Amino acid sequence: MTLADGWEMVIGLEVHTELRTATKMFCGCANTFGAEPNTNVCPVCLGLPGSLPVLNVRAVDMAMAIGTALNCTIQRSTFHRKNYFYPDMPKDYQISQYDLPINANGFLDLSDATRVSIERAHLEEDTGKSTHLGGGGRIHGADRSLVDYNRSGVPLVEIVSGPDMRSAAQARRYASELRAVLIATGASDGRMEEGSMRIDANVSVRRSGEPFGTRCEIKNLNSLRSLYHAIEFEAQRQVALLEDGGVVRQETRHWDENVGATSTMRVKEEAEDYRYFREPDLVDLAPDDAWRARVSAGLGPLPAQRRAELLALLATATPAQRDAIDVVIDLGLERYVHAASSAGVDVGVALSRVANELAGVDDVSRLSTGAFTETLAMETRGELSATQAKAVLADLLRGDGDVSAVVAARGFEQLSGASLAETITSLIESNPDEWRRYCAGDDKLAQFFIGLVMRETRGRANGRAVVSDLEARR
Amino acid sequence: MSARELAEAVRRGERTAQSLLEASLRAIDERNDELHVFLHVDEPGARAAARLVDDRVARGEDPGRLAGVPIALKDNLCQTGVPTTCSSRILEGWRPPYSATVIDRLIGAGAVPVGKTNLDEFAMGSSTETSAFGPTRNPLDPTRVPGGSSGGSAASVAAGMTPLALGSDTGGSIRQPAALCGIVGVKPTYGMVSRYGLIAFASSLDQIGPFAADVADAALLLEVIAGHDPMDSTSLPEPAPDLLAHLDDGVAGRRVGLVRELLDGADPEIVAAVERATGVLRDAGATVVELSIPELRLGLSAYYLIAPAEASSNLARYDGVRYGLRVDGDDVTAMNEATRTAGFGAEVKRRIMLGTYALSAGYYDAYYGQALKVRTQMIEAFRRAYQRVDLLIGATTPSVAFPFGSKTNDPMAMYLSDVFTIPTNLAGEAALSLPFGRGEADLPIGVQLLGPGRSEPLLFAAARVLERVERGS
Amino acid sequence: MSDLTRDEVAHVARLARLRLTESELDLFTSQLAQVLDHAADMGSLDLVDVEPTAHPFGLINVVRDDVVRPSLSHDAVLAMAPDVEDGRFAVPRIMGEAP
Ligand SMILES: [Mg+2]
């Protein structure tokens, strides 16, 4: 989809990412997803009277790592209170950063060679989570809501881009690249479906060359797919409205995945009055050069560089291989591809096995790069079929022993020369007509005999070995 | 007997903590109905704590520097399982699941917390009249206020119910009631005492501090509760100061500034008492100079924007969702409004409104922002003064204890009763009030000693010089 | 006299989630105006070049280690709640999503 002639989209994204710390931002409660409701809570994250916040140093480290990866200036920063009433926010204010964020003025380069500016990447705390009863689980029409504060106080970094993107595809590319960077820093798991990365999109349209139009903010997009479709829909809506002589109202909109449309959530008649002021319970954050250096040193190579290193292993990459590379980078599994490549295994196969067989596994630590390489080498030599190789990898990932043990246990060992020859002899004897035609030069019948051998041996024969045996007898 | 002597007697096994507690409970029983000092007396908890102390003595262990000493706690300090209300309907019935750091330290030193004392609602007031549960009466003249907001704690010590008490001081809430009740009250340097578990009024101004009948007891109590706490980010990263060790250092060679602005508008007897105290310090070898610090006049204006602004945010959490009062409503906003409207008294509402206004879009710069700059000027002015002198002296309050109802209909008049104490809070510095002389109706007068941050050893030594002359001991 | 209006006071009451009666609105308007009038002594000062002070002391970088500490017991947490359902804090319907 594209906009009608002469129109241009202007998109900026605000991305909230939860940080993968052991504890919450201001208290020692565990930062985990999926615990029983209201079990990871204490006086601080419940906002009990008299409780006070103390900043988690690891959250600061991670925010600085994100800032470094996004080429930001890491600066002296302060915390503010953002005041508004909401039941999932225990203190009825959010501790956030306002005029002095920890990270400012960075950028992220995309694979299409465009540069998206990063205005800021600041620290703030997450809220609790509400479940709505009645009204089909949606907030609108619900009778009552139930609040779980386990997520309250989980550290977040909010990354605000400049209004630099000009298409939904570009916005998706930015979000995807940002996600990869966040994962690479170790600060985020990038799990959009669990809400650990959430995106708000600011969308406006204008006739090319004109000043920015009025923008609408689409809240809480929780997949790259909805990000793309919501922006497309919203831009088309605004263009249609303007072409009809209407005006775009500044408002917050909600993306309904099922309907495939955005709808008004809240009209911003006047700016929200958050009454920001300095958080008196916290002091300034002023990282010195040594702290900055420590964070930089802990930061490995970023996705763009790692992606380039994998691409360099392929003469030309198919679109599917590019996708596989993205998955491998996201999961930080490229060591398997590099190991296999050094051992002479086909890189395409290695990419495909990592992106498919390893991707869905939470913990790959039981599969050594050596065992991975050995399995794929057997596959390349024809000693294992693709299906068998995948089964072997699955067993290895479960920790079922070394490669030869798994191959043996699965019965994937190839038949030795003598017993293979015996099998072929008996098959020739029971199929004399086919054998005669093959000997007379009908090469297609090789396939017929391979099929028989495979059936007879339940796949334990090496196809190439069968062919060379047949060739020798002809 | 002083708290020091009582603790020594318990440590030596000459008195039991349980006997001290029973004496305290009797004193409370005798006058609490009349004076309304305690909102809650935790008899079972106190008895268990006292027994623990006696057991330790019996086992030959040292139960600590406050062994067996009964202590009253202002009811804005959280104590596990003990009702904590801030004298507000909105927290009525709430029992915190955790204790303030100061309470842990008191218990660690062998003190026996006997109960929670009345205060102005959320510590907003200067007379204890804004308590939702009725005012506290001044033990020295029950027709008059004990001051506030820590009026209950001051009254507990003044009435002999407990030898010690803790209060909190945001704009004078320890020093002013100490002055009106004729006891010693200290506002420590900001950050010296952990605020963890103190229910916030204005976070950048609040400090917990001691009430005691004499200077040495106040010093001992402050030594016990002070010192760094990792649970409070604004806690000073240093141990408690040595106060008792320097109590008899005197003031010879010290420079004392008599501050005109800390006498302006005070009753003549109070001005006379401060001048007499100045003379005592001079006789003890101090050099006295008269000073003017005009910036102090701006303190009240800055304070009545900064404190309400912080309070408006600190008190947002009382919304009926997680704890305390809930008044039902059709939707969550209606429930929030109904709860807060029913749960807060007029003074609290007034300050929340004022603070919300001062922070709101369009007014921030003119009010809150300007007040923060005045705060800077106040700090600078004090700093310049402390280049010339080591400590300052002035009145604690403009008048002695006033009758009930005399200022309740005029918020501004009530606010003016803190005019001499507020500047110290804005500057984050130290000050104490001690009884010195008598004024109208033979009621006690408080003299205030002020010093820079961490000057407590000097302030206590100077206070001890005045106390020795006043008491002849 | 401060130019604080009754409407502004009503607006502030909404922001602060307080409901005022008509007479309270009048009373608060005049009482708040009185305090703001007193604060006019600050308004006349030229403080353009003065830095605001939000904190009495300039501590920086106060942080704690990322080490898990015990949370409160589930029972203690819910015992405080005015209304509980299914291990969670129950509230009446919420009229709009968070800003
Ligand atoms: Mg945010």
Ligand SMILES: [Zn+2]
């Ligand atoms: Zn917590």
